[in-house]
Amino acid sequence: MTGPTIPEAVIDLVRDADWITVFSGAGMSAESGIATFRDAQTGLWETFDPAELATPEAWERDPALVWGWYRWRAREVLAAEPNAGHRALAELGASRTVMVVTQNVDDLHERAGSDVVSHLHGSLFAPRCSVCDTPYDGPGARPSAADPDTEHVEPRVAPPICPRCGGDVRPGVVWFGEALPADDWKRADQAFRAGEVVIVVGTSGIVYPAASLPERAVREGIPVIEFNPAESSVTDFATHSLRVPAAEGLPALLR
Ligand code: BJW
Numbered sequence: 001m002t003g004p005t006i007p008e009a010v011i012d013l014v015r016d017a018d019w020i021t022v023f024s025g026a027g028m029s030a031e032s033g034i035a036t037f038r039d040a041q042t043g044l045w046e047t048f049d050p051a052e053l054a055t056p057e058a059w060e061r062d063p064a065l066v067w068g069w070y071r072w073r074a075r076e077v078l079a080a081e082p083n084a085g086h087r088a089l090a091e092l093g094a095s096r097t098v099m100v101v102t103q104n105v106d107d108l109h110e111r112a113g114s115d116v117v118s119h120l121h122g123s124l125f126a127p128r129c130s131v132c133d134t135p136y137d138g139p140g141a142r143p144s145a146a147d148p149d150t151e152h153v154e155p156r157v158a159p160p161i162c163p164r165c166g167g168d169v170r171p172g173v174v175w176f177g178e179a180l181p182a183d184d185w186k187r188a189d190q191a192f193r194a195g196e197v198v199i200v201v202g203t204s205g206i207v208y209p210a211a212s213l214p215e216r217a218v219r220e221g222i223p224v225i226e227f228n229p230a231e232s233s234v235t236d237f238a239t240h241s242l243r244v245p246a247a248e249g250l251p252a253l254l255r
Pocket of ligand 1 (some may be wrong): 015030038054104174175202207228232247
């Protein structure tokens with residue numbers, strides 16, 4: 001089977017680098033069947049209103065609606081598998097240091113075998129108390145992939161109660177208007193300073209402050225290679241921008 005044609009300059013940059021920073025977005029997991037946010041027709045924000053589901057105000061208004069939606073999202077991820085792109089990055093990391101900084105809240109990089117340096121927007125699998133911030137690992141923390149609600153027919157699910165303070169347990173993700181987790185931000189910043197080359201995969205590059213990281217890299221003279229079947233904000237400044245989906249383009253770097 002023949003893969004996409006990757007310019008020799010890109011192959012060389014990756015082959016010659018001992019330290020590679022990967023910056024991934026929702027498109028990284030699209031070929032695993034996980035919806036992106038902003039793609040026409042298939043993006044989550046085509047069907048769901050972010051203001052009703054992904055803001056602190058939405059949580060205050062209707063925690064059961066928000067918790068139910070994230071439970072459904074978590075089940076979708078549990079039922080999915082890493083794709084050839086995730087696996088290629090893990091394989092690339094076997095012979096050099098690959099620092100994965102992801103905006104994704106799924107665990108597909110980890111399940112493919114990559115060490116994730118930073119989950120900038122949190123994780124579907126790290127709920128915590130909305131009052132005292134204690135991580136929660138009790139009943140209901142991790143939904144089952146076998147749960148029948150695959151079509152999101154049960155929109156409202158009461159969140160678990162924190163055993164420490166009695167507060168509602170919330171999804172461990174970063175909503176609009178919230179600060180990014182300080183440790184993840186610091187590790188991402190360090191990864192972007194350490195990388196000899198940055199590979200950006202599957203992000204529209206419009207959500208800040210995450211989107212500032214590849215912009216800064218290119219300003220500092222670090223080559224930025226984009227993999228995305230469509231143009232994005234990253235295309236405007238990337239050193240090489242390849243119109244190739246993740247699961248086809250990333251394996252082609254291994255040849
Ligand atoms: C493929 C593919 C394939 C498809 N292969 N590719 C104006 C200027 C600057 C900032 C702001 C502003 N107005 C408001 C802000 C702030 C705001 C922001 O940036 N808004 C913009 C939208 C304008 N940012 C924030 O609020 C952040 N916090 C903050 O600023 O805090 C300040 C603060 C400081 C101190 C104290 C308090 C506050 C927080 C941002 C949180 C983002 N959260 C979400 C939801 C996470 C939880 C959840 O999953 O529900 O994060 S929103 C959503 O967007 C999610 C994503 O991580 C993020 C980025 O999306 P991503 O990954 O790029 O996905 P898409 O769908 O946009 O793009 C997919 C791409 O894949 C496309 O390009 C496709 O073509 C491509 N693709 N198939 C490869 N097979």
